[in-house]
Amino acid sequence: MxxxxxxxxxxxxxxxxxxxxxxxxxxxxxxxxxxxxxxMLPELITLDDFGYPIxxxxxxxRQLGSLVRRTVGACPALALTVDGTPGRRARRDExxxxxxxx
Numbered sequence: 001m002x003x004x005x006x007x008x009x010x011x012x013x014x015x016x017x018x019x020x021x022x023x024x025x026x027x028x029x030x031x032x033x034x035x036x037x038x039x040m041l042p043e044l045i046t047l048d049d050f051g052y053p054i055x056x057x058x059x060x061x062r063q064l065g066s067l068v069r070r071t072v073g074a075c076p077a078l079a080l081t082v083d084g085t086p087g088r089r090a091r092r093d094e095x096x097x098x099x100x101x102x
Contacts, residue, residue: 019059023086024068026053030079037080040071053080057087 024044026037033051043064046054060068060082072080 020062020065021084022060022065022068022082023057023084024055024060024072025081025083025085026055027079027081028052030077032077032079034076036074036076037071040074041067044068045071059086 031052035047035051037053038045038047041064044055044060048054068082072082
């Protein structure tokens with residue numbers, strides 16, 4: 001599902017570029033459906049029938065960068081991430097250093 005045309009058009013105003021090279025991801029293993037993300041960022045995030053976020057796989061509009069960062073930081077389950085990788089599911093544990101067992 002692409003971004004609404006109004007969001008892309010608004011993002012292009014004054015920036016010269018409508019979208020960034022950043023992508024918003026949700027880790028389905030961490031998300032418990034608080035719905036806060038959709039309340040904070042209804043321009044980008046919709047909810048499925050069970051209250052879990054649906055995030056389009058498109059690059060993020062530049063104009064919404066600060067709202068996206070606030071939304072990611074406000075997620076009570078820490079299930080949202082932003083990175084430069086399109087079309088993948090976020091996994092918070094990928095960024096954590098692994099310690100050798102034994």
